[in-house]
Amino acid sequence: MGGLIPVLDNMMIEQFYDSGKVHTSQTFEEMLTRIDEKNIPYHVPKIGDDIVFDKDVNVKVLNANEQATDNNDASIVLKMTYGDVSFLLTGDAGVALEKEMLQYDVKATVLKAGHHGSNTSSSEEFIQAVKPEVTILSYGEDNKYGHPHAEVVDRLQAIGSKIYATADLGTITVSTDGVNYAVNGKETSRVETGNKPSKEVAPTTAIEIVSKDLVTEIVGIKNSGQQAVSLKGWQLISIEGHQVYNFPNLSLQPGKIIYITSGTNAREGQNYLKWTTKQIWLNDGDAAQLRNEKGELVSELE
Template sequence: MNSFPVTKFYDSGKVHTTDTYYELLQLIDTKNIAFEVPKMGQKLPFDSVLGVQVLNVDSKASDNNDASIVLKAKYGKVSFLLTGDADVAIENTMLPKYDLKSTYLKAGHHGSNTSSSSNFINEVYPMGTVLSYGKDNSYGHPHKEVVSRLTTVKSKIYSTAVSGDVTVTTNGQAHSVSAKAWTPPTTTPTPPSAGTTGKLQVVKKDLSTEIVSIQNVGTTDVAMAGWKLVSVQGNQSFTFPTYTLKAGANVHVTSGPNAKSGGNYLKWTTANIWLNSGDPAKLYDSKGALIHEVK
């Protein structure tokens, strides 16, 4: 917001509890930027020759991802579907309501398998798809199921982790992409050793300080590489690196601005993960078995 001139800001209307959100609203107010919460189906007047329609927005959604503004932009015969973090449930509500066929798709939720269902991909049938995710991210994005679905419909895939910015240029008829298409790895990486499943429990979950503590209540050390801690509301997961939790010991997974690492602290991200109003935590072993859950 400080780097680019902004004359109008469209927001889902979904209130969030982070300092970042309030700083954003303050900045919009200070800069006197026009602010609007659009309505479902609304057409946004960006340009007389560019059609932009809102296909999803929900200020009362129980989940920030479900509140995502989904846009379809069309210039001539070339169209773009921008899905934010909308998940499969939102995709299913859009399928019968709108023409989703698009030349380019910005895949939902960074290529997570919580989005981009087979039905959705088959309906959009994009010639090109942009997967926006960070290199070596802890979530495992993009998920192989999504990549497989895109490959099945012969969509060219563009990766921000590999190419950085991805720019599509079009005159409404022809179109080209600044980046080279990404080729998924052909070899399947060897999964980390699961070690002994053991007896692990989430013994503390502090939503305000963003610290989740896990204890090995068993008598055997547990190799946790590949285990996952999941924020249910945010549908986000932390994948454990190579780490051994000794019998009787605790490990603390931290997130938010004060996240730290070292010793028995593991840093997830500096972003806020846990919803303060309530967010269940689930712990899975490296084979995907649910080991413990705290509401």
Template sequence: MKKLFSLFFVFVLVFSGFSQSTYAQGFKDLTSDHRFFEEINYLVDGDIITGFPDGTFRPNVTVTRAQAAIMIGRALDLDGTQRDTKFKDVNSDVKASGYIDSAVQKGIILGFPDNTFRPDAPVTRGQMAIFLARAFDLTEELQVSFSDVSSGMSAYVYIKRILADGITAGYPDNTFRTDSKLSRGDFSAFLARALDVKFKVTVPGQEMEVHFIDVGQGDSIYIKTPNGKNILVDGGKQLSNLKVPTYLMEAGVSSIDLLVATHPDADHIGGLVQVLKTLPVKQVLDSGATHTSQTFLEYLSIIDEKNIPFKVAKEGEFIDIDSALKIQVLNTYEDGEDNNEGSVVLKVSYNEIDFLLTGDADYSAEHEMINKYNVEAEVLKVSHHGSNTTSSLSFLEEVSPEVSVLSYGEENQYGHPHSEVIDRLLSVGSEVYSTVTSGNIVVDTNGITYEVHGTPDSLPGDPQEPSGKASILNVDLDKEIVTIKNNDSIDIDMTGWKLVSVEGNQTYDFPEGYVLKSGATVYVTSGNNAQDQPPTYLKWTGAYIWNNDGDAAELYNAEGVKVSEVK
């Protein structure tokens, strides 16, 4: 039996917990509000960079070529033993000589034609791009559009590579500033980004697409990353029409870079079996939970037969698949949990926009996550198809979703989504979308803004916008009474609404917070008959407003739109 079937019996032995790295001893000139505080401490903890004997770090001091060689050498575990080099200005007495020699032998840093290395010379941004692209064997490139970078520059191709890797995004004015000297803080940030995905940055403007595929009672989410990688999270049930592989191929997907199985229930992995049979898959990320179903065994069998790299998710880890994204595992299976509780939960962050993909994670998993992680997200995939075992109010308040997506089958036997879940989603101010109402739902984002392609659900308890179906029924010029009725099926908050006497050019502002109930009538009064008895009678003024010889009345809503008039 191949290794995956052995793994079926020993999944729970491969997990390890996640521990946050601790910050190094602070430097007296490096406060926590420094923009690169975390990156610098990350390198200090890794013994990649050190401070000075006086307890300072000097983050604003220009970094030298020798210092850059030391930092890169330590990061790559190169031989730093001091020794003579081929450069006439770097002998064994130079502290950085070993790292300089090792970096030169690796082709990371070169010397000058006059046989010097110039260890004390400053490092520019262009040189940084060259050093790091070579050091980390970067080959993927992103199109350069900086106004001060041209194809004739020696650093041109290397700038394209560090952009693609998320090491820098340039400046807001669309410049790169190739010749600008780097500080120790700057270089620390760039090196930390090269080493750890959690520090990487995004080049704004590239589009990411998140597709919530309509698979009925199940989940399937396709992500096209900003740099064109394809991620599939779950696949719904096995359907005779090959819904998921067909959808993917119609979207132009020819292979899957990462396939994620949040847990082994058939309504999540069934369609993955069909995808594995149909499309090349480069890597599988699994919860580690097992199942006795034929679907699960077939899923493992295909992965094994095709020799697809297989990994069990670890809580807290970052998934490095696209430098533009930060993808973190917030939950996964642990021994003794049921499959839903052990669902892989992913937080996918593209610059300022976050997606929280929750599988079927239940209350207990939610509680753990909000105690360990920042779960805030603009877009939430509601857990377990809206089951009342999930989406606790405390969890939703922490997530604070602007958009919530429900994936479920119409008239399913489980009663999903449960009404209390809908109520909780609405109570935290989220707009709710479902695959039942919209079919396939697609969210596009450039990392700054996003757009949802779908129709918001009109669900029980869902607050609706007034349609403006209020009208003036009558204007009694003699008695100074205007009769207004709400003809809408819902209440109208008339804050900001106005009643206008056209001839007199006078305006009545409805009281703030005044609500005209559905089907109700209100009388706006003035003159001797004015009455102040809300909600039925509202007093404009004790003076006379209306011209007895003829006066038009107009009613405007809060947006300034005229909704009714009587002439």
């Protein structure tokens, strides 16, 4: 959403569509303030809605959920059709949502693959149903999340979909007259999948993530060293949801474990720290990273 601030500042926006999912961050508040100050009509669509951009373009909402416990599951998913050419824009929708959307006609000429090519999206069943002639993978080169994942690329190549990556082309534009279409760059001949070790070199430390339960939302962090370590300025990060827990000013004693809790059963006291009562960790899979006060990667648990 951070990218939307300069968009709102520099472009004339006639309508703003949002999932309605509240995000507890300063950026989210700034975004809403800009929308309010500029009197931009603000809409929260429902599944099945038609969004009218143009009389010749059909835009159907296949998913939108402001009550979703996971930010990714709140994603607005759009099926856009102009003549014989269609586009499926999936946001960060995961495999569970993909399964639900199979009740609709998801077949599309062009697919913007879910969640930057993460294996938490783009299931084989979904890819087989969409059968995209073209797939856009939106990710940064050498990104720390490991996107795109090899199994997603394999599934797309298996059905003969042409792949275009933002890491190669930057902004990707598909132009169509409703019969023919063209992409503004060359097809990616070799997709660098991210299932490889991070290039970051972690500093020597005895602090590590030793456990992570995605269902009960409890992450254990242990000091295996001989000296206490101050965690002031440290961060625990949910990779898939891009959510960050900032540690309070505390020291972790040698041999001790602290637990960061979230979700409806979040608790605090003794060796438990409460992050939030909202769901943080994606149950289908979500890596956890621990970074020190300098932002250096200290520990990671897939």
